[in-house]
Amino acid sequence: MRTHHRSLPRPAAALLGSLLLVAAGAGALGAVPAAASPTASAPAAATPLGQIVPAPAKATAGGSAYRITAATRIRVEDGSREARRIGDYLAGVLRPSTGYKLPVTDAEGRDGIRLELHRKDGELGAEGYRLTSDGRSVTVVAREAAGLFHGVQTLRQQLPAKVEADSRQAGPWLVAGGTIEDTPRYAWRGAHLDVSRHFFTVGQVKRYIDELALYKVNKLHLHLSDDQGWRLAIDSWPRLATYGGSTQVGGGAGGYYTKAQYKEIVRYAASRYLEVVPEIDMPSHTNAALASYAELNCDGVAPPLYTGTEVGFSSLCVNKDITYKFVDDVVREVAALTPGRYLHIGGDEAHSTSHEDYVAFMNKVQPIVAKYGKTVVGWHQLTEATPAKGALAQYWGTEGTGAAEKARVAEAAKNGTGLIISPADRTYLDMKYTKDTPLGLSWAGYVEVRRSYDWDPGTYLPGAPSEAVKGVEAPLWSETLSTSAHLDYMAFPRLPGVAELGWSPAATHDWDTYKVRLAAQAPRWDALGIGYYKSPQVPWPAG
Known part of the structure; x- marks a missing residue:
């Protein structure tokens, strides 16, 4: 736990202020100062698949990137309360920055962002997930809800950092093509x-x-x-x-x-x-x-x-x-x-x-x-x-x-x-x-x-x-x-x-x-x- 604590001199307020200036009133993650309105930007490339923290167990890149647009829906399984809750959470992250409605629906479809629980997928265990991205959809599959949630965190990191802002930002919102298979x-x-x-x-x-x-x-x-x-x-x-x-x-x-x-x-x-x-x-x-x-x-x-x-x-x-x-x-x-x-x-x-x-x-x-x-x-x-x-x-x-x-x-x-x-x-x-x-x-x-x-x-x-x-x-x-x-x-x-x-x-x-992937987290x-x-x-x- 800890030993040999000694009282330390209090750091100068000015030094602390210069090093630690953040939004003091920020509450839950995502509560950040208002960002600038969307502006024109150079074409952006998708974050290479798997270039996230923590590093996934396996990432296989390939195929077209998926683009989140105004037409994107978040599809969850009919009757799955847990998948619906995770879908609502994801929508809450994405809506402010993209400006899209991103309805969460249990209507069937092969497009959009799809969150699926496959209870018999033993390979994924209690917390693992599989994320597959192509030009038509990005799908997160897990055996348990915890794995689905972890997969959503991976999806979040595959998107541009400005997706975390609480005001509308300029896209595009791309997820690189390929498959991640990941267990802890x-x-x-x-x-x-x-x-x-x-x-x-x-x-x-x-x-x-x-x-x-x-x-x-x-x-x-x-x-x-x-x-x-x-x-x-x-x-x-x-x-x-x-x-x-x-x-x-x-x-x-x-x-x-x-x-x-x-x-x-x-x-x-x-x-x-x-x-x-x-x-x-x-x-x-x-x-x-x-x-x-x-x-x-x-x-x-x-x-x-x-x-x-x-x-x-x-x-x-x-x-x-x-x-x-x-x-x-x-x-x-x-x-x-x-x-x-x-x-x-x-x-x-x-x-x-x-x-x-x-x-x-x-x-x-x-x-x-x-x-x-x-x-x-x-x-x-x-x-x-x-x-x-x-x-x-x-x-x-x-x-x-x-x-x-x-x-x-x-x-x-x-x-x-x-x-x-x-x-x-x-x-x-x-x-x-x-x-x-x-x-x-x-x-x-x-x-x-x-x-x-x-x-x-x-x-x-x-x-x-x-x-x-x-x-x-x-x-x-x-x-x-x-x-x-x-x-x-x-x-x-x-x-x-x-x-x-x-x-x-x-x-x-x-x-x-790792230090390169870590540095990319700064924005x-x-x-x-x-x-x-x-x-x-x-x-x-x-x-």
């Missing part, structure tokens, strides 16, 4: 967002969800509790949110989600085929809870609320029965709000909890998670205890992590514990790019764009069987981040690279070809109002 490498392609150190509103979380969806991310790991703030209403322990959620790093107002607001985040994520994985961090990272209820402390005295950035000083009282009533109540309520399979229990940096107490705590807490129908996820320190059957350990170590710690995690993987690979010196999006980055931390080192992409999750942890690796995740901690502009600047351009590591076959991973980010770091390692378009 890993089932877990995650992004984590820390709403505890700084609170982010429902609208801000939705915006990030939309950005994740464009790159086929399918897990949103929400860090809902920490020393600096508790962010979800719990009916049985109401002061957790009303008092424990009342502040944040630096002493700001904080905030929390009502149950209805959290359910709206879950619903919205599901509409983009992301599963929310809530994290309630324990036994450490719990000062907000300890400050809210004195009885959770071993001495019965509530500490003050905390607004700093140190870690590892707090701990639930492992030997008190009320601790486990507290955990049971919280897990029960969070599980009831979360339809997904997983519940993250943290478990890292428990520096003020003895090893014996840590093991005893995890032995009691993991069955509580199972009791409410969820599968345990924990940071890799969970392997210091005995991970429950089916549990996943999220490895956040670095190249400097000790051999014994790496070996312990690898041994747990050999014994059946699945791994999510999140090395802090590769995937932590809050790490500074360089010493001059005005945001972020640097305890794991500087993480430039190439470093975040140029590695293989399947072979990263020595001794861990490749089949134990369930996927990859990019955490974004918020000690220094408090606005959507901050999130965008630290996530882009690194997030798409981590997403590609999760989706694309290992054989496609090549920095020299799309501009159209979407995403302010990003212009790394000198990437050949960005001129102008």
Whole structure:
């Protein structure tokens, strides 16, 4: 997760302003400043098939390009609610920029944009798709709705970047001819967002969800509790949110989600085929809870609320029965709000909890998670205890992590514990790019764009069987981040690279070809109002 946090000097407001100027009020992806009216432009060529992020498993170019026109219809299968919903989503992306009506219809026809679910197409799996483009139509086929949605993201990237604008643009709107056949490498392609150190509103979380969806991310790991703030209403322990959620790093107002607001985040994520994985961090990272209820402390005295950035000083009282009533109540309520399979229990940096107490705590807490129908996820320190059957350990170590710690995690993987690979010196999006980055931390080192992409999750942890690796995740901690502009600047351009590591076959991973595809994303980010770091390692378009 994270170690050795140090408070950093606040960057100068002018520097931040010059680097991070974006539309502060932008909401969901696509809410960008009004673009210019259509103007005459030189004839445009279609984006070569497959020149997208993440790279598809297979792309075969050939034949005529498909052109979206005023006559284009989006055709979905009769009676398929999921296909209709995805068709409406696609129409919502395309209509503002093209100016076309693009009706979504279940009327039969071989022309237009066709979205089809073929339930018996086993080759495509739960998230794969096949996109075929020719002069008459562009067709996306999938076995499951998630695959259809991912195929729509590919279609979106095959179109000119200005398709993302919220006002009418000049065409043509071409999709190169040929076929893409695509399935993901890993089932877990995650992004984590820390709403505890700084609170982010429902609208801000939705915006990030939309950005994740464009790159086929399918897990949103929400860090809902920490020393600096508790962010979800719990009916049985109401002061957790009303008092424990009342502040944040630096002493700001904080905030929390009502149950209805959290359910709206879950619903919205599901509409983009992301599963929310809530994290309630324990036994450490719990000062907000300890400050809210004195009885959770071993001495019965509530500490003050905390607004700093140190870690590892707090701990639930492992030997008190009320601790486990507290955990049971919280897990029960969070599980009831979360339809997904997983519940993250943290478990890292428990520096003020003895090893014996840590093991005893995890032995009691993991069955509580199972009791409410969820599968345990924990940071890799969970392997210091005995991970429950089916549990996943999220490895956040670095190249400097000790051999014994790496070996312990690898041994747990050999014994059946699945791994999510999140090395802090590769995937932590809050790490500074360089010493001059005005945001972020640097305890794991500087993480430039190439470093975040140029590695293989399947072979990263020595001794861990490749089949134990369930996927990859990019955490974004918020000690220094408090606005959507901050999130965008630290996530882009690194997030798409981590997403590609999760989706694309290992054989496609090549920095020299990736950096060209990545650079081509920049006009799309501009159209979407995403302010990003212009790394000198990437050949960005001129102008």
